[in-house]
Amino acid sequence: GESVGLHLPTLSVQEGDNSIINCAYSNSASDYFIWYKQESGKGPQFIIDIRSNMDKRQGQRVTVLLNKTVKHLSLQIAATQPGDSAVYFCAENEVNTGFQKLVFGTGTRLLVSP
């Protein structure tokens, strides 16, 4: 039979619009968060990170917001371009049983129309 895969939420925007991608993380002890971009056929690529002692960090055209109260992370992309089309993953550095490791969310697909 046909297998059912992960249903990736999709965000469709027009070129030039601002995009906001959201992520809920699971572990209140997580202290470090990263956003990755994955283009088709490639490995995840680091975009921006934020530590738990901050609530906002800005990069070039990207901003990450962290709300620890509700365990929510967002990635804002300004003036979205067709080259931004990709799957975006948030990742949390989860501290568990003495080990630290990056745990990835399921991802959001961003489609940018010219």
Next chain:
Amino acid sequence: DAGVIQSPRHEVTEMGQEVTLRCKPISGHDYLFWYRQTMMRGLELLIYFNNNVPIDDSGMPEDRFSAKMPNASFSTLKIQPSEPRDSAVYFCASTLILTYGYTFGSGTRLTVV
């Protein structure tokens, strides 16, 4: 630096055969990770090494999977015997500091028929 280098890029094998995936991390990086990506389960951490020593292998699915890091510049992930459900893209990543962005390789797409 050429980044994290994985080989082969694509591997097609028959069920029951042994498969070996290879990874060369970025020079100087102390941590190396093996991830598997599937449509069903997304990106899963299989195992990671620090200074060539396996630290957490709780993600390794079963005894058919094994990973080694004989030196700081080389790691292998072996599946023996392979099964169709092992079909996935396997990524290797490395980093200097654990709480820092990992650099991923381009992945090996494994198809077991």
